Amino acid sequence: MDTLDDERRWSAVLARDAAADPEFVYAVRTTGVYCRPSSPTRLPRRENVEFFDNPGEAEAAGYRPSRRAAADRSSIAARHAQMVAAACRRIADADHMPSLTELAAEAGMSPFHFHRTFKAVTGLTPKAYTNAHRAGRVRERLSGSASVTEAIYEAGFNSNSRFYEASDQVLGMKPASFRDGGANTVVRFAVGECSLGSILVGQSDRGICAILLGDDPERLVQDLQDKFARAEMVGGDSDFEALVARVVGLIEAPAIGLDLPLDVRGTAFQQRVWQALREIPAGATATYSEIAARIGSPSAMRAVAQACGSNPLAVAIPCHRVVRRDGGLSGYRWGVERKRALLEREGPVVEAVA
Numbered sequence: 001m002d003t004l005d006d007e008r009r010w011s012a013v014l015a016r017d018a019a020a021d022p023e024f025v026y027a028v029r030t031t032g033v034y035c036r037p038s039s040p041t042r043l044p045r046r047e048n049v050e051f052f053d054n055p056g057e058a059e060a061a062g063y064r065p066s067r068r069a070a071a072d073r074s075s076i077a078a079r080h081a082q083m084v085a086a087a088c089r090r091i092a093d094a095d096h097m098p099s100l101t102e103l104a105a106e107a108g109m110s111p112f113h114f115h116r117t118f119k120a121v122t123g124l125t126p127k128a129y130t131n132a133h134r135a136g137r138v139r140e141r142l143s144g145s146a147s148v149t150e151a152i153y154e155a156g157f158n159s160n161s162r163f164y165e166a167s168d169q170v171l172g173m174k175p176a177s178f179r180d181g182g183a184n185t186v187v188r189f190a191v192g193e194c195s196l197g198s199i200l201v202g203q204s205d206r207g208i209c210a211i212l213l214g215d216d217p218e219r220l221v222q223d224l225q226d227k228f229a230r231a232e233m234v235g236g237d238s239d240f241e242a243l244v245a246r247v248v249g250l251i252e253a254p255a256i257g258l259d260l261p262l263d264v265r266g267t268a269f270q271q272r273v274w275q276a277l278r279e280i281p282a283g284a285t286a287t288y289s290e291i292a293a294r295i296g297s298p299s300a301m302r303a304v305a306q307a308c309g310s311n312p313l314a315v316a317i318p319c320h321r322v323v324r325r326d327g328g329l330s331g332y333r334w335g336v337e338r339k340r341a342l343l344e345r346e347g348p349v350v351e352a353v354a
Helices: 003-014 055-060 067-093 100-107 111-122 126-144 148-154 160-171 175-179 217-227 240-252 268-278 288-294 301-309 336-345
Strands: 025-028 033-035 049-052 186-194 197-204 207-214 232-235
Touching: 003 025, 003 049, 025 055, 033 055, 049 055, 067 100, 067 111, 067 126, 100 111, 100 126, 111 126, 186 207, 186 217, 186 240, 197 217, 197 240, 207 217, 207 240, 268 288, 268 301, 288 301
Parallel strands: 186 232
Antiparallel strands: 025 033, 025 049, 186 197, 197 207
């Protein structure tokens, strides 16, 4: 980093400029701690200060967060999650996909910083997220449209040639094949690690077909093979790692959601339950009886619980938001502690929703 940039950062520290908080931290050699520019702590001597782009770099250099910085990290993460969630809603509601400049302006950030923050929260660049959302629109429209061209334009692509160039990445197959149901597909998969333990991500030609959590990677692979006993299993390559990273981003920030194609396979009843689960907003919960009533089967609470337990797409289909009538956390396929951790990441649980 050049000296001029360091001096600009020092000026922000002297001014306790809160606007600079997302941009860098400063560390003090004599105390071994780092702070945000707006920290109200006593100002150090300039010769004892060095700057880092983010807390991770400061900690890698041997510094620890100040008490204020530790608290700020949680606050900043929450603000960033809210900002990215708003941007995702903006993309979802737009007839014409907004540009990076428009999204950044609405978030009150520079395009560079918005781009970096959005990717850190979701695992996707704004462009990749926008493309994934448009892909979802195409899938929806192809399911009910006799015209491939009509579906492409309704989803926001401004030329069918540009869509066809990317159709394999968007749909996992050619548009006409998707409209006709597809056939002879394989399941690509990879196992990785996240803050909740091991994670397996599987993808068929129609979309993500499995997100499994656990402590034993081999057991996760066996679960996938049991579910897709007739499919051809193929280990994911380096390109597949990008998809896994997106899913890991969902686990770390479940309130954001996963706007990527899903291949949801189940009975008609399971499909109804899983759709109802996806309608529970982040930060809220619903009881098994409320889900049963919502799908028109008020006496089917036990069957609802079984459908939740059969959910193959952890967090993407948020069965962690279903609780007992007394609000207790139980019955989660991947363990109650993981359920609690996911709900805590979404923020305070406001109330059960009817």
